[in-house]
Amino acid sequence: MAHTLGSYTKNPLIHRDRRLGTSTSKWVASFSCEDLKPLIVCRGPIRKEAMDVYAEMGITHFGILLSEKDSIVYPNALAPELRTLTDSRRVHRVPDYTGASKEERVERIHQIISIAIDNGYDSIFAGYGFMAEDDEFVAAIEKAGLKFIGPCSATQSGAGKKDEAKRTALSVNVSVTPGIDNVTARTLVKKHPTREKLLALATSDGLKCDPAVLGDTKLSLEELADHILYASYERGVDLFSIEELCAQVQAECEAMFKKYPNSRVRLKAIGGGGGKGQRLLGAGLLHAKNADEALIKKEASEAPGLVREILNEVKANGIGDNKNVLVELNIEQTRHNEIQLLGNGQWCIALGGRDCSLQMHEQKLLEVSVTQEGLMTEIERARAAGKDAEVKALESDLKVLKRMEEESERFGKAVGLDSASTFECIVDRDRHYFMEVNTRIQVEHRVTELCYVLKFVNPDDANDFFVVESLVEAMALLARHKERLPRPERIVRFNASVEARLNATDASLSPHAGGMIRYWSKPIDGEIRDDQGISMVNPDTGLFVKYRVAGAYDSNIALLLTKGEDRRDSYERMSDVIQSAVIRGTDLATNLEFHYGLVNWFLGRNVMAKPTTRFVVPYLTLVGLLKDTANKIDPVYAFLQMKKHYTKLIGDAYADQPEVAAKEVKNMSTLLDRKGTLITRPIERLLNDPHLLSGWLSMNIKNFRLEENGKVVWLRNPVGVLAETYDYLHMNFRPHKPAAEMIWNHDNELLQQALRFSRTIREHFGLARDEYHTLTGILANEEPQGGFDAAMWQQIRSAHFGYEAGLELLGILFQVGFHTKFWDLKVEEDLEITIPEYLTDADLQARMKKVLVPPPATKADEIVAVCGGMYYGQEAPGMPPFVTEGMHFEKGQPLYIIEVMKMFNKVYAPFSGTIDKIIMTSGDGTIVSKGQPLFKVTPDEVFVEVDTAALEKEKRTVTSKYLQAVLYEPVAAAPPAAKKAKPAAESLGAAAV
Structure with missing residues (x-):
């Protein structure tokens, strides 16, 4: 509105x-x-x-x-x-x-x-x-x-028009991108390489040209060709074929690759907008150590197909249409x-x-x-x-x-x-x-x-x-x-x-x-x-x-x-x-x-950072890596293993007092069970959505550090981080919200108690929020601190331990960030963004795209539509189909085009195989839905069924590994380790809850 x-x-x-x-x-x-x-x-x-x-x-x-x-x-x-x-x-x-x-x-x-x-x-x-x-x-x-x-x-x-605008810019001393804005004129000159032949063409086709322009011998052949071309557009005739234009663009791309080594070229329709009618080629040259003639020709050979895509996308492939395409150097860090x-x-x-x-x-x-x-x-x-x-x-x-x-x-x-x-x-x-x-x-x-x-x-x-x-x-x-x-x-x-x-x-x-x-x-x-x-x-x-x-x-x-x-x-x-x-x-x-x-x-990081147009895809790839790792973690299993960890700690602390140990283990188990959903619900939400996890890891970058052994050390009180996490996920308590979308009442009561306690004790010692490490050091003392008597001091220590117990599980999220090298994508002091090279790998990008959105479920002998849209089985009208029945196709070979949201998306084969039957017989321009079968195929390799038991085993192994890096031995702050203290759960109940 x-x-x-x-x-x-x-x-x-x-x-x-x-x-x-x-x-x-x-x-x-x-x-x-x-x-x-x-x-x-x-x-x-x-x-x-x-x-x-x-x-x-x-x-x-x-x-x-x-x-x-x-x-x-x-x-x-x-x-x-x-x-x-x-x-x-x-x-x-x-x-x-x-x-x-x-x-x-x-x-x-x-x-x-x-x-x-x-x-x-x-x-x-x-x-x-x-x-x-x-x-x-x-x-x-x-x-x-x-x-x-x-x-x-x-x-x-x-x-x-992009070509005219570029010429105007040059005429008034405006900086422009290196490149060619008259490839159609060059195509025409290639076909009619003299002034006489160009003039004869204008006459034979009956084009309405300005006689003054035709008679101006100071004009270059390309300028003359441009004038004749514009007359042809008004007449509605073509003076060269699309094949001839494609050949000229390919030659210009070869020349650009030689002039600007290790660079890509951008092809742009002179019309269009909103991203339509643009393609990049030359990816294989970006990091090539030896850009020899063969590699240059190979990369440039993609130009004809891309030109056809561009003209098709901006609907400039009809007779008499202006088919000019800009051939420009692609500025990579832009x-x-x-x-x-x-x-x-x-x-x-x-x-x-x-x-x-x-x-x-x-x-x-x-x-x-x-x-x-x-x-x-x-x-x-x-x-x-x-x-x-x-x-x-x-x-x-x-x-x-x-x-x-x-x-x-x-x-x-x-x-x-x-x-x-x-x-x-x-x-x-x-x-x-x-x-x-x-x-x-x-x-x-x-x-x-x-x-x-x-x-x-x-x-x-x-x-x-x-x-x-x-x-x-x-x-x-x-x-x-x-x-x-x-x-x-x-x-x-x-x-x-x-x-x-x-x-x-x-x-x-x-x-x-x-x-x-x-x-x-x-x-x-x-x-x-x-x-x-x-x-x-x-x-x-x-x-x-x-x-x-x-x-x-x-x-x-x-x-x-x-x-x-x-x-x-x-x-x-x-x-x-x-x-x-x-x-x-x-x-x-x-x-x-x-x-x-x-x-x-x-x-x-820094809102004044200077991302380039290359930022989003590597960032999205990193988010995919978060998801790939998060898929291997079971937070409920982690919570249960953490309970066993605390049981062992308490059992060891009271090894010579079996009855006390049994009672204390039961109380601790009850305490952790009370906190179970409070801790695991936001963790599950973050692990399930890597985009949310990306933002959370960035916002909490200053709240922890990793020791050399990989252990997580909290620099902020995890109680405060947990509360902020509920707010970040919009799950904080609001009476009008459904229970499924917010913190549950009993969890909120416990969280608010923990927040009040931690804020009170922190303020008592005059500490800032980021001085949590100092606070834990103070609470590690068995001797009373801050003017408290011995009994109150032990209750405070017990309450602190009770409120903090289990929250270290949040550290598993930091482990996900650590193992995916999440923080390697960073903003430098000069505001430039460092993109790790591995995030620019095309294969990794393609794999992570599938992790973020797994392909639609399909049978081993079918290829289905990757998304909904309008189906095309050929590059452009009059072109041969991408595949035919009985044809063998290679992995990465184009199979069809889906037009969706005004963009033409070419879909490539995910594996090699043979087309047994084309199910999609309705023809070009047919609307298809995601997952709709298009081809019956015989893959070259037999698909292996996923072993769910092996996946579950891997999940528990990874979860246990990450859990070990976040669990701590709460000897210093935990009264159970100091035999004189009251049992932790009892103290928590008396002092705090």
């Missing part, structure tokens, strides 16, 4: 009515947009946001498109915005939003324009959908006499930073940056603000703490940010930017390279809105102004009053903000479509949730309305945002938001737990 952000601001200036027409100032009122009549042609959270903003601006005549996929094809995926938009005359139905082919896209453009004209709309808003940066669409809108609420067609053409821009064609203003490096498969996951004010705050804090390396790193970031902002404004002016756009860069330490411009509003635009607002001041009166806090509102203002709007001032709202994308993905971040959301908890204070209105209840019943997460669109379910005085503050609030979120459903999987673990990883 979209929110008016005024209530979240610390600046009293920014709390106002969006309806400028109601202002008493004639100048302000003149910027009213109440007469604007927009048609919203996008979907998702941005559609709901636009509806809310327009209503708040006083715009009453607006409508939306509704596709069949939103209302018919996928039951229960009906646009939830319709619960508030009850006037059916403002809802206009189309088969889909963009069309599946070039012909359908053109048809849809005409249909949308007709809908707008026939229903009295004067403008069109396309949000951050792909139509938003389609220059042909925008040009058609302008030609029809309508306004486009976004950059004009000239800006779209000059900045929206951060993805972007600058928010706004302009009116004459002025352009940068609104700070966003770091979007935390991404996977080119899909952004967590985005954080990067502003000059925020960085300066962090620099002063680091300087005050004496962190010189951190200060230097942050100062470098500040310099890069200032350069990017300056270059982005220069670029914006060069292309006549007249709305909102985003200037995207890759940052490599103290250098940056321009990557592309998204000529539309971004999914993560609210990250900027939470940091800055815009103050528009009357040029004739400095006291006459209005404030805009929404980029959607600013775009509407620009569409209605473009040239009249003066260049605004940017005003700080908050120093930091962060956005987490809640996606329909499983624990390995693979797409998981088709689930049904049946319940979603309400947003907590300070949470900004953009979810398309999914969590909006039924206005008549007040009940949640179930919602199907369809695979027709991208994987995003919602955008969760928080803000703060600094980045840590915003991260802590995000942790609270995710911790409190409860979302339930059928066959539903989200990345909520991933985000919780990731946010707390940074909170436990």
